[in-house]
Amino acid sequence: MAVIETTGLTKVYNADQVPVHALRGVDLTIEKGEFTAVVGPSGSGKTTLLNIISGLDEPTEGRTIVQGTDLSTLSDRQLIDFRLHHIGFVFQAYNLIPVLTAIENVAFVMQMQGRPQKECNETSRALLEEVGLADKINKRPSELSGGQQQRVAVARALSSKPDFVLADEPTANLDSVSSGELLDMMLELNEKEDMTFVFSTHDQRVIDRARRVVTLVDGKIDKDELRE
Amino acid sequence: MFLKVIQLGWKNVWRNPMRSAVVIIAVLLGTWAGIFLSGFFAGMAQGYLNNQFKLTVGHIEIVHPQFKDLYSPEYYIPNSDDVIRELSQLSYVQNISTESVTTGLAQSAHSNYGVTMHGIHADSNNAIADYIKEGTMPGQSDKRNPVLIGQKLAERLDIEIGSRMVLSFQDKNGEITGGAFRVAGIFDSFSDPYDEGNVFIGLENMNELLGLTNQVHNIQLELADFSQASQYASQLQNEYPNLQIQTWGKIAPELQYMYDMTDLMMYIVMVIIIIALIFSIINTMLMAVLERTRELGMLRAVGMNKPRVFSMIVSETLFLTMVGAPVGMLLSWITISYFGNVGIDLSAFSAGLSAYGFGTVIYPSLPNIYYLNITLMIAAAALLSALYPAWKSLQLNPVEAIRKFN
Ligand SMILES: Nc1ncnc2c1ncn2[C@@H]1O[C@H](COP(=O)(O)OP(=O)(O)OP(=O)(O)O)[C@@H](O)[C@H]1O
Numbered sequence: 001m002a003v004i005e006t007t008g009l010t011k012v013y014n015a016d017q018v019p020v021h022a023l024r025g026v027d028l029t030i031e032k033g034e035f036t037a038v039v040g041p042s043g044s045g046k047t048t049l050l051n052i053i054s055g056l057d058e059p060t061e062g063r064t065i066v067q068g069t070d071l072s073t074l075s076d077r078q079l080i081d082f083r084l085h086h087i088g089f090v091f092q093a094y095n096l097i098p099v100l101t102a103i104e105n106v107a108f109v110m111q112m113q114g115r116p117q118k119e120c121n122e123t124s125r126a127l128l129e130e131v132g133l134a135d136k137i138n139k140r141p142s143e144l145s146g147g148q149q150q151r152v153a154v155a156r157a158l159s160s161k162p163d164f165v166l167a168d169e170p171t172a173n174l175d176s177v178s179s180g181e182l183l184d185m186m187l188e189l190n191e192k193e194d195m196t197f198v199f200s201t202h203d204q205r206v207i208d209r210a211r212r213v214v215t216l217v218d219g220k221i222d223k224d225e226l227r228e
Numbered sequence: 229m230f231l232k233v234i235q236l237g238w239k240n241v242w243r244n245p246m247r248s249a250v251v252i253i254a255v256l257l258g259t260w261a262g263i264f265l266s267g268f269f270a271g272m273a274q275g276y277l278n279n280q281f282k283l284t285v286g287h288i289e290i291v292h293p294q295f296k297d298l299y300s301p302e303y304y305i306p307n308s309d310d311v312i313r314e315l316s317q318l319s320y321v322q323n324i325s326t327e328s329v330t331t332g333l334a335q336s337a338h339s340n341y342g343v344t345m346h347g348i349h350a351d352s353n354n355a356i357a358d359y360i361k362e363g364t365m366p367g368q369s370d371k372r373n374p375v376l377i378g379q380k381l382a383e384r385l386d387i388e389i390g391s392r393m394v395l396s397f398q399d400k401n402g403e404i405t406g407g408a409f410r411v412a413g414i415f416d417s418f419s420d421p422y423d424e425g426n427v428f429i430g431l432e433n434m435n436e437l438l439g440l441t442n443q444v445h446n447i448q449l450e451l452a453d454f455s456q457a458s459q460y461a462s463q464l465q466n467e468y469p470n471l472q473i474q475t476w477g478k479i480a481p482e483l484q485y486m487y488d489m490t491d492l493m494m495y496i497v498m499v500i501i502i503i504a505l506i507f508s509i510i511n512t513m514l515m516a517v518l519e520r521t522r523e524l525g526m527l528r529a530v531g532m533n534k535p536r537v538f539s540m541i542v543s544e545t546l547f548l549t550m551v552g553a554p555v556g557m558l559l560s561w562i563t564i565s566y567f568g569n570v571g572i573d574l575s576a577f578s579a580g581l582s583a584y585g586f587g588t589v590i591y592p593s594l595p596n597i598y599y600l601n602i603t604l605m606i607a608a609a610a611l612l613s614a615l616y617p618a619w620k621s622l623q624l625n626p627v628e629a630i631r632k633f634n
């Protein structure tokens with residue numbers, strides 16, 4: 001079973017005024033363990049696509065099936081719960097709660113899932129070690145560099161044991177060294193844990209590291225390349 | 229897990245310590261000022277009432293049913309000795325004072341003035357004793373026909389201790405009578421009109437002139453709790469159907485009105501302060517919510533549901549309020565207790581105050597029930613001001629909020 005399967009996704013913004021066709025029929029299937037970059041020019045619909053896959057936004061037409069669940073059948077409430085348990089998020093910025101330490105940030109989503117405190121602590125600690133921040137677990141986000149903050153965000157995304165991790169331009173605010181490190185780390189998690197990653201990016205060096213590159217142009221898939 | 233949300237709320241309170249501190253201090257000062265002012269007004273009103281109770285009405289007053297019509301001396305209380313003995317057995321009666329009363333004219337060589345004359349027992353514990361400024365009570369004087377007069381009257385008649393004056397009035401048969409008295413003492417109470425219009429002489433002296441023996445016209449009861457007066461008065465009325473028994477509120481409706489109004493005033497002051505607090509809290513919390521749009525969007529995106537976001541914001545507001553309010557209440561309790569003992573001396577303004585019958589020293593006081601009511605009011609206000617920002621925080625659309633990331 002595919003982790004993500006979209007069929008005929010379209011998205012029209014401002015349908016009643018000047019319509020913007022952000023997506024014009026996207027069929028995309030992502031299997032477990034894939035490491036996929038969604039690329040394309042600005043305004044080509046990358047963010048829109050990721051938001052629909054994660055159930056944050058609704059398509060105008062078409063369906064999204066995540067691990068066998070058709071998102072259109074879920075109520076708002078069920079969608080939030082679905083995201084909490086099935087999807088890990090990494091955003092471009094503002095991923096972390098500024099008043100919490102790194103480990104508290106990682107544990108937060110697990111706590112929302114209602115897991116026991118002990119498990120939250122142990123898992124969070126292990127994840128922070130895995131992303132190379134063992135010595136920073138008690139630091140607040142403001143005490144961390146941008147790259148370190150994004151790594152905490154990746155650890156947080158993994159903490160909920162999601163089916164896949166969605167990252168919209170996770171490296172956009174990072175310098176090239178930090179971008180490279182973050183991508184190395186994501187690749188390592190992809191290999192070691194078989195975690196599925198879908199991320200959007202403009203950065204050619206990041207694109208070069210992806211295993212699969214889906215190129216959107218004008219809301220349609222223009223190219224879909226597998227690399228080795 | 230819910231605890232985690234509330235913990236997060238608490239931490240959020242301190243993300244802008246300066247702003248939170250300002251709100252907390254505003255709540256603290258508002259609570260304190262509101263309660264202290266209430267206590268001040270209540271103490272002022274209570275002091276006024278106590279003064280009036282002491283000198284003019286008493287909590288319950290017992291007279292002959294026709295006495296009040298014209299203050300005719302013939303309408304004394306029949307068998308007053310028996311009545312007084314029975315009353316003194318009652319557990320809720322703290323003090324009994326009795327007098328014979330009539331109205332007449334006070335004259336000196338220089339001037340004259342209409343006064344109320346009080347005939348009091350030599351061993352009477354009449355409250356006027358507390359206000360003697362010079363000389364003694366009539367009962368303690370070795371002069372013949374001693375009289376105690378007010379400072380104002382002494383000035384008006386231009387007399388002093390040892391001076392002679394004449395009191396004339398009607399006896400019980402309506403005949404003009406009177407006698408020469410010597411000023412044995414001068415009192416100065418909280419009220420200028422009272423000082424000008426009241427004189428005290430010995431009961432025997434007065435009754436002899438009135439043609440009475442040891443009868444009295446007026447029995448005043450001091451109760452342990454004056455607010456219970458009407459309940460006890462109606463009990464007594466059943467026992468003594470031939471006497472007129474009235475409460476302070478009936479005799480002096482303006483006092484009852486004042487008593488009721490202070491209650492209302494205190495709550496109005498509190499409500500105004502609380503409304504001001506609600507607005508400042510809502511304003512602060514709205515700022516706190518609006519500047520965190522992206523973070524709240526992120527939290528909603530990663531799976532924090534609406535009830536949790538709502539609870540988080542509500543808890544933040546409640547923390548803001550619940551730190552300041554109890555401290556403010558404690559502070560007001562301490563200051564009210566302190567000044568309730570020591571008093572606040574307003575003698576700088578006392579000339580004005582005593583013309584209206586207020587004391588010059590205010591003893592703030594507030595019954596405990598008000599602390600409870602004010603606590604409830606503040607809690608309700610806090611909840612009210614918590615709901616709007618929390619509701620507002622739910623209106624944001626996570627997709628819109630996240631788009632602002634880029
Ligand atoms: N809320 C909205 N209302 C109207 N139009 C929108 C809205 N969100 C996105 N769009 C439009 O939809 C199109 C696709 O936007 P989207 O953000 O998905 O592109 P993108 O590929 O992520 O671009 P970028 O690389 O700049 O992030 C754009 O033309 C954009 O202007």
Ligand SMILES: [Mg+2]
Pocket residue numbers: 046047048168634
């Ligand atoms: Mg985008």
